[in-house]
Amino acid sequence: MSKSINILPKDINPEESAVAEEPTTENGKIDPLELLQHDVKNNPNDLTKWEKLLKALDQIYQERYSSGNRDLIPEALKKTVKRSYENLLSRFPLLSNYWKAYSIFEFKLNGTKASIDVLEKAVSSFPHSMELWTDYLSALILTLGDKDDDYQLSSIRFQYNEALKLNGLNFSSHTLWDKIIEFETSIKENSRELLELYRKVTKIPLYQYAQYYNQFTQINKNYDAEKIIPKEEFKEYLEKFKKTSANDLSIVEKHQIVDDYTTKVFTSTQAQVTEKWPFESSLSIHEFSLEKVPEIENETENWVKYLDHEIDNYKQISESIPHDNGQTKNKSLKRQFEAVVNLFERALVPNYYNEDIWLKYVAFLNISLQDSEKKFDTTLHIYTRAVTNLPLDCIKIRLIYPKFLLKNGKLEMAGDYLVDLLKLFSGTQGPKIYLKEQYCLTIKSILQYWKRVENQRVYVDTLEKLINEHLPKLANSSKRTMAPSEPNEVSLIGSKVLTTVSKLLNEESISLIVVAYLKELQASQGNTEKIREFFNANYNHSAFKESIAFWAFFVEFEGLIHFNIVNLRFVVGYVKSRTMLPKSVVDSFLEIEYDVVSANLDSSYEDSRNDTGLTKILVNKDSEISSSIVHNSSARKRLANSNYKIRNLEAAKAKLANASKTPVLNREEELLRILRTHVAHPGIFVEAIPDVTNKFMNEGNGISLTKSKIVLPPFPTFKNVEKASAAITYPTQ
Structure with a gap:
């Protein structure tokens, strides 16, 4: 069985992921402490909210229970303090000052052992903090009752050796070394x-x-x-x-x-110190901080240069080993490896949310570790730390991780991980938030994974099953593209996995699956008609209204592969008037259509001599890509069809008219009217704007250039002129 990894970030508590309920009231009054807890739950990344809560808890202790008698302190307060600090530090484990404050508070509430337990948890959660290790060792040394007690001495020595293993190579680790040397000198x-x-x-x-x-x-x-x-x-x-x-x-x-x-x-x-000093002196921030993000980002390049320098030193030693007797250089190589690893761990404290440094760390381990088992275990540990601790928007390393698992033959482990990742980004697990970009990238990774681990027959069969569930109009769905899977054929895509993925699909993801399916049909010879049948049955499905990949496939398929001008015209015509694609994408399709028609002009006219549409493609190209919706009729139609205000207006008129059909409404004119209402103030709708009431062109009173005597039209009259300088009513939301 593969090892399962919980990819839910540690800063997310599934039980507290939803927005907190409003604080309860008693006799019309709200408990201030409960209000602070409510603010923290709704703003878990705001340290000022946490600071207020922790100060309030400390104030309660100072005012009521600071006499020294711990028996008088209620358990409710102890639990609240513990829960508050642990929720904060599980979200931000690198905040050493809060670990120290938590330890001090625990000492006040529960005594020395509880305080040391907090410090022990601190160095476990943040093992590369010299400050926390120094405090932890100091606390252990203070509790040493008998210097001749071998058990206590060996316990302390074990802990300080662990501290030195993790932090002893840090350029500024003298405080830790001083504490340990002082301890051994006193013994x-x-x-x-x-x-x-x-x-x-x-x-x-x-x-x-x-x-x-x-x-x-x-x-x-x-x-x-x-x-x-x-x-x-x-x-x-x-x-x-x-x-x-x-x-x-x-x-x-x-x-x-x-x-x-x-x-x-x-x-x-x-x-060595002289060599390192230029790099060390360029670094001023060594701690994790949410308040100094700009300063940290300014120093990230200095960290990278330092890392590159140390990695180059490692490579130079490594390359010189074959020309040496081996023993001395091997020791030097080991010391340099440890130095580079230590520097990476130091760099990841302030740059904890920088994916590139995490990936650089993994790349170094990949070139430096020779033993395959050790390399896998060490690299897996780094990946696990990253995917379980980085914020959800750090998607790059999360998608590289399953490729690492596949490369090392952990097929089932990679599949389980990707399904869990899809649950996370779909909003069904963890913070209950749908992250569109991360979700779509995960779908693509799942498709790549399936294609790699299964043969084409199983892969296409899986795609067809998913499509048939979500697009019932799939043409000839009963006719399989390929032979069905063998009864005894082993597949990593089990029915449970398929059911889980199917439940998590939406219109955005089903379009990606359809494109992957169509590409497989295209790769197999003789499926041209099946692809066109699929298009005819499903092109107007709502799932494809915003799918760039779907329409890009058919523009390429009809225009650049088969040179079918008639089909290409239909595809591009539908895109430019009925979809919701970005203008830049539509313009690129229009450019392709123009180029294809121009390159095949003779054959195009030969196939459709009486079709004036081809002439329009060549003549109207500039207006079709114009940014003005007055001149660009296709863009005007496309925007009018997808405008929510127009749809709402149609629905309202239908309701008022109590008609079975939607009343006739010129969507394009309505769109122009809406746009005019905020032309002077983009983004702010102003219904009553100055306008000309006697537009002579509309009344047929234009000036004729064929007559010798020109009759001037009347002066224009206006409405709403007095409101031109009126105060703008800004939206409240």
Whole structure:
């Protein structure tokens, strides 16, 4: 069985996804705390709302329960505090200041253990925060009852090693190193653990690298030289001093060796710091913030340059390994890999919502990890973090993720993921919001997935089933395009999946499925008539009124593949007058029609000599693409047919007339009338606008140019002139 992944973002609570109900009232008064909770539920991304709620909770505590007796604090308040902080931090887990505030509040309400539990959850939710790790380790150290207790010591050491693994390479991690070194020094000076810490920290390019070098030089004489220096390098020192073992060295010689070694380490570390400093100094924001988004975006390019520099260093080391004995360079390559990974994790804190950095991270893992199993598991972890934490509008990485699963043979896992993603964007799961762009892109990904994992027969059969359910007029639907699937044929598109997808389809998605189906028919020879039968039966379906892909297919099919001028004229004619496609799309179709007719002019006239429509295509092309609806009759008709105000007016007149049929209404004239009402104020309808009452052209009193004596028409008269300067009534919605 494939591993299931919950792709519902962590910041969405299914139980609280709907708009919160209005606060209840008692004796006409609204509880202020309940009102704040209501505001937070309706504005979950507004930190100012959260701040007001948390301050109100703290104020209640200070005013009523700050005496120190925790037994007096009601459970309702404790639960409200916990729920409020956890709802906020599940939505924004990288807000370290709120984790710290939550820990302090828990200490006030429930004591030390509860406070430490919050910090433990904090470092689990935000593992790359040095600030939270430092606070967590400080709390653990403060609770250390007995320094000789091996269990407690090993527990703390396990935690700080985890902290160093995650954050020890951070250029500004000196606060974390200081806390750990201070702890080990307090336990025992000159201990093995302390030596290991200094051996590590002096080799890492940190902002405070010189401080650790100076500290180490003060204590390194207290350790044996062979414990400080790696074995291979120590052997080289023995050869230089012409000794066979460490016992043959004098104290002075040992000190010289230690000094020489530490100086080399310092010089190497200093060179690394100097190399990194131009990049580090260009970064001023290292924390996650919703208030500093413009500043963060301005620094994103600096992060990318820094990442590219470190990745290039990794590649250079990797390329030089075959020419080396391998051991030294392999260690250098591992250290550089860890440095790049650490930098990616640092970059993703302020740039958490930047899909490109997430994808860059995945790309680096793809070129750097050689073990296929480790590569898959590590990359899967990064993808999972992204698809479960990024906002819903981050669609790019969500659609690349199933391709990664397919590439690694996780076919069923990819299919389940795409269906869950469709549920999410269709508005049936999670926030209950229909996201059109993401929904349509997911449908396309599902179609690509089906085509890849199934043979053409099963794929077309699946498309036909979906189309037959939503377009009952499918011509010759009983006649299958291909042979039915074999009874024992295994398909990843099970009936359950098909039923689920079918329930989630709408007019926008069914048009995408139809186009995919038509392309499969086109790819199979001998289906030209079937494609035309489908068009004749379904072209006026409402699902295709706004489908660019549907009409683009038939314009290409009739005009560019079959050069059928008659059919092309019908398709383009219907598009320009009856659909709801954007003008730019309609204009592109008109251009194609013009080019096809022009290129096949002789044969076109030969086929339809008495058809003056071909002449109109050539002569009226410019007016057909005009932006003026006065000159562009097709655009005027198209807009008039799709205008909601005109449809509403027709329905109202039909109701008033109590007629079985809609009263005759000139839609195009009505459209022009509506447009005139806001010509002076675009977007604001003003019914009473100045107008000429004696338009002589309408009365047949135009000026004749054939007569010798010209009679001037009367001066124009106007209506609504006094309202030209009246105040505009703006809409309230």
